[in-house]
Amino acid sequence: MAITGSVSKAFAHTEEAPVSERDLDWSVVQRVQAGNVGAFDQLVQKYREHIFSVIYNMTSNREDASDLTQETFIKAFQAIARFKGKSSFFTWIYRIAINTTNTFLKKRSRRRYISYENINEEVTTSEIFERLTAKSRSEKGAMVHELQEKLNDSLQKLSPKHRTVVVLHEIEGLSHNEIAEITKTSVGTVRSRLHYAKQQLQSYLKDYIS
């Protein structure tokens, strides 16, 4: 799971015994359910960037992504008393995020407003970007914006269900099984959607790839 590394840092004090992320989350959830509302903050800190990333790449709008990420956590907070731990908290919160975003996208279908997040400086020094960009610094800057625009535009051309699979697998790094559990579909359906979505993206981004 993509989030395991960052998550384990947040719970470094419990590393003495090998406890799964699911168990760690469940113990925090139980504390919240017992009335320790402040413990919910741990879950927010742990998942906020991943949830934001998913929603941002689904909507291509940073303000909407911020609102929907907050809405996701508020929904989770309101429903956490009913969370029985049958699935992991990770699956549950991702499912809330995906459902919240898809509901939003259906409402927003007629209006399409894009506002990009700033690309982190790391990208300009990455090996992939170095290969993509031209030599001079000014060309680099122009290339960053052009590529960002093209990538987001291509993602927005996909249907929400195909976009979801691409975002969760290619950007968030989740496995097919995890995506199947989050979207409540079969692994075969996930693979099929991913294959189709990547074909579409390749045609949209053919100027950048071989």
Next chain:
Amino acid sequence: MAKLPSKRQADINLEDLLRLKRSERPSEQFWNEFDRELHQRMLQTLVKKDPWYLQVMRVFSGRILQSTAIAAAAVLVAMIVVRPAFQSTKLPISVADAQVPAGDVLGALVEVAMTELTLAEATSLPNYESDVISAEATLDEVNFVRDFGMEQMQVAAYDASAYSTDSAQARVAFASAGVASLVY
């Protein structure tokens, strides 16, 4: 759009491009603002007012509901008590017409239901017992004015064999009138 040299294109695949999306990350300032707003919204959910339909239900479950329930109960009790009273006022007339023998007109018993409903009666169990009063008793106890003379009745009763049919009808009619005036 400036195309990339083919040499570079060959090194890049779709997964590489999509991985670049991971670098679109908000700043630390964004997360500080995010946390502040989220805490504010979470607190609002804790003290948030209930939806309008719950508020309406709560209002109705309060005083309005109590007073409505009391009024409805009072109407129900009134219907239970008053309706039989009206029915019982009609009963003696038909009974007298059909069953009371001609010779027993003056001695016929008249049932009078108590129709006056007081608050105490409304809240207690209804008493359907009707007072049984004789025609004699009505003179003293009830504001009953007998509007026919006893002599006439005696004459009618004198030759019972000759006038039995007519007198019986007359007596029945008198009895009916007597009961009717007694009741109303």
